[in-house]
Amino acid sequence: xxxxxxxxxxxxxxxxxxxxxxxxxxxxxxxxxxxxxxxxxxxxxxxxxxxxxxxxxxxxxxxxxxxxxxxxxxxxxxxxxxxxxxxxxxxxxxxxxxxxxxxxxxxxxxxxxxxxxxxxxxxxxxxxxxxxxxxxxxxxxxxxxxxxxxxxxxxxxxxxxxxxxxxxxxxxxxxxxxxxxxxxxxxxxxxxxxxxxxxxxxxxxxxxxxxxxxxxxxxxxxxxxxxxxxxxxxxxxxxxxxxxxxxxxxxxxxxxxxxxxxxxxxxxxxxxxxxxxxxxxxxxxxxxxxxxxxxxxxxxxxxxxxxxxxxxxxxxxxxxxxxxxxxxxxxxxxxxxxxxxxxxxxxxxxxxxxxxxxxxxxxxxxxxxxxxxxxxxxxxxxxxxxxxxxxxxxxxxxxxxxxxxxxxxxxxxxxxxxxxxxxxxxxxxxxxxxxxxxxxxxxxxxxxxxxx
Numbered sequence: 001x002x003x004x005x006x007x008x009x010x011x012x013x014x015x016x017x018x019x020x021x022x023x024x025x026x027x028x029x030x031x032x033x034x035x036x037x038x039x040x041x042x043x044x045x046x047x048x049x050x051x052x053x054x055x056x057x058x059x060x061x062x063x064x065x066x067x068x069x070x071x072x073x074x075x076x077x078x079x080x081x082x083x084x085x086x087x088x089x090x091x092x093x094x095x096x097x098x099x100x101x102x103x104x105x106x107x108x109x110x111x112x113x114x115x116x117x118x119x120x121x122x123x124x125x126x127x128x129x130x131x132x133x134x135x136x137x138x139x140x141x142x143x144x145x146x147x148x149x150x151x152x153x154x155x156x157x158x159x160x161x162x163x164x165x166x167x168x169x170x171x172x173x174x175x176x177x178x179x180x181x182x183x184x185x186x187x188x189x190x191x192x193x194x195x196x197x198x199x200x201x202x203x204x205x206x207x208x209x210x211x212x213x214x215x216x217x218x219x220x221x222x223x224x225x226x227x228x229x230x231x232x233x234x235x236x237x238x239x240x241x242x243x244x245x246x247x248x249x250x251x252x253x254x255x256x257x258x259x260x261x262x263x264x265x266x267x268x269x270x271x272x273x274x275x276x277x278x279x280x281x282x283x284x285x286x287x288x289x290x291x292x293x294x295x296x297x298x299x300x301x302x303x304x305x306x307x308x309x310x311x312x313x314x315x316x317x318x319x320x321x322x323x324x325x326x327x328x329x330x331x332x333x334x335x336x337x338x339x340x341x342x343x344x345x346x347x348x349x350x351x352x353x354x355x356x357x358x359x360x361x362x363x364x365x366x367x368x369x370x371x372x373x374x375x376x377x378x379x380x381x382x383x384x385x386x387x388x389x390x391x392x393x394x395x396x397x398x399x400x401x402x403x404x405x406x407x408x409x410x411x412x413x414x415x416x417x418x419x420x421x422x423x424x425x426x427x428x429x430x431x432x433x434x435x436x437x438x439x440x441x442x443x444x445x446x447x448x449x450x451x452x
Contacts, residue, residue, distance in 0.1 A: 012037070013175070016061070016167040019084055023065050024169060026092055030066040030106050031169045034302075035059065036343060038162025043129060045136035046154035053129050062343035065091045069100040075344035103329040104346070106303070111335060112172045113306035116299040120292045121178040122161070123206040132157040135213045139185040142217025143200075146187075148225035153186035153197060155217070172304035180295070181207045185217050189224040196230070196408075198223035202434070205293040223377070226398075230410035233399060233451035239373035240414055240447045241366065241400065244430065246379050247439040251285055253418055254278075255351040255437070256386055258312065258320070260327035260338075269389035269419060270318065278318045279422050282359075285313035287322075287338075289352035295436035296352045302341035307352070310336065316423075322349040356439040359427035363441040364403075366428045373400035374409065374449055389418040412451035421447070 016033040023031040037059035044051040061084070062075040072094035076087050140155035158181070165175040184201035200220035202211045242250070254270075262268040270278065279285070289298050289307035301307055303325055312320055321331070324339035324347045340350035359366075367373070380394030392415040399406035421444055428441035 012163075012165050013167065013173055015079065015084075016165060017173070019061075019063065019088065020167060020169045022085070023063070023088055023092070026088065027067065028065040028092060028095070028169075029068055032064050032106060032303075033167050034062045034341065034343065035165045036162060038160060040158065040160040041127070041129065041132065042156060042158035043132040043136055044154050044156045045133060045140055047152055048137075048140070050133055051154070053133075060343045061087070062341075063087060063091050064346065065095050066105060067092065067095045069102055069104060070095045070098045071101060071104045071346070072098055073344055073346055101326075103326045105325070105329075106168055106170050107305055107325045107335060107339075109170050111306070111337075112168075112170070112304045113174060113300040116174060116176060117290060119176075119290060119294070119297045119299060121176065121205050121294075121297055123179045123181070123208075125207050126161065127159050127181075127207070132159065135183050136185070138213035139183055139217040139220075140187075142214040143185050143187040143221035143224075144217075146218065146221025146225055148189045148228065149187050149221045150191055150195070151188035153188065153199075155185035156183070157213075158182045166300075166302070166304055168304055174300055174304060176299050178205065180205060181210050183210060183213050183216055185220045187220050187224050189221075190228045194228060196224055196227035198227060203295060205295065209293065227396070227408045227410070230396070230408040231399070233374060233409045233412050233449060235450050235452070236448075237446055238449045239370045239400070239443060239445045240449065241363075241370075241373060241375045242439075242442045242444070243375065243377050243397075244432065244434075244439060244441055246376055247442040248435055248437045249379060250421070250425065250442060251354050251356055251439050252437055253384060253391075254285065254312070254422070255322065255354055257389075257418070258318065258322055260321045260323035260331065260349045262386065263321050264327040264330040267387050269385075269387060273318050274321070276318060277316045277423070278419075279313050279316040279425060281316045283313055283316045283425065283427070284311055284357040285354070286310070286357065287312055287351050287354050289337075291353045291433075294353040294433070296354075298352060301335075301337045302339035302347040303335065305335055305337040305339065307337045312354075322351055324349045351437070353433070354437045355431065355433065356427055356442075358429045358431035358440045361426075361428055363428045363430055366426065366441060366443050367400055368403040370400045370403055374398075374412075374414070375400050375405055376414070384418070391416050391418050391421060409451070412449055415448040415450065416444075416446075
């Protein structure tokens with residue numbers, strides 16, 4: 001058994017292979033183990049002074065064992081031989097006491113990945129604490145330099161590097177490494193009861209892909225100042241435009257609605273919509289786990305299944321559910337390679353690099369014919385009913401008047417039903433990959449806006 005994409009075994013792989021062999025010898029019908037280890041460091045900086053510096057290193061092992069159609073999951077941070085033996089005994093005892101699950105089990109061997117594509121997710125650079133403080137300081141200094149900024153909630157910078165190994169008793173052995181770098185800042189504008197706050201951040205796999213810290217800071221400062229002296233908006237049915245920082249919430253709601261676990265339980269408002277028009281013609285929403293340097297990239301999923309790029313929505317039509325093996329079996333289907341997992345739980349479906357393809361109009365052209373509308377920059381609360389699709393969230397942003405952005409507005413809600421909202425979405429042409437789930441500026445006509 002060799003590591004997928006590597007002819008040599010590493011020490012972590014040897015540990016997991018031996019753990020699974022002992023599981024089989026002690027009565028498990030099948031088993032799988034995952035090991036995650038890595039290091040991280042983060043700093044905080046506020047009002048020109050260094051605050052916290054935190055560093056963490058660790059190694060975690062998760063074990064899932066099967067005794068027929070019974071399963072149990074256990075996890076530990078102690079990787080000594082004695083601790084792993086205790087872990088194994090507990091897992092087997094738990095599995096024998098667990099109720100039967102007719103859909104549990106390892107994934108079908110023919111679906112397992114046989115190679116690991118190079119996704120360029122690892123930057124070997126390890127920053128010093130001084131380097132992270134410098135990045136945070138530059139962001140906060142730039143934000144506080146914006147006229148009208150009166151205080152700071154602080155800035156931060158971080159780094160993480162890690163490695164994941166997955167081994168199954170059916171013969172899969174794979175692993176990959178990744179890194180991430182981040183910077184963020186939040187500042188306050190105005191004074192007294194008229195204060196407003198906003199923020200900006202950036203994250204990238206490679207340090208050279210991070211936006212300059214001064215640009216992040218300037219964005220946060222300018223956003224906070226623009227929000228000063230907000231007005232109330234009149235209640236009515238209005239066109240609503242979501243800026244990219246919040247427009248990705250729409251595809252997040254889609255991902256939740258087509259999650260195979262929800263479909264299998266019958267608790268999704270899209271449960272009867274497979275093969276039907278869910279979005280307007282021309283809309284394409286892509287899940288691409290193989291995008292190089294993607295924030296949610298992965299060469300194989302949490303069950304060892306080979307990943308592939310998929311159009312979840314193609315020309316407005318829903319083409320697939322997001323499936324891991326258990327809900328796929330319950331639905332009489334095959335996994336789509338979307339299993340995600342932690343250390344102590346069973347795999348469950350999750351999207352990877354999810355995005356809506358760009359449209360043809362610029363954001364300005366998208367808004368040009370709006371006489372009165374709302375431009376959303378912040379969404380508040382989680383008022384979404386996944387069973388019915390009913391949608392109601394607090395919001396803040398700007399009035400749109402005669403196709404142009406007008407004064408800041410706050411303390412209002414927007415409401416509708418996601419089935420109707422999806423079909424009314426029009427995307428602009430300004431898609432950028434910044435969050436792992438991304439969408440361009442989006443326009444939705446006819447939403448209920450409740451203000452004063």
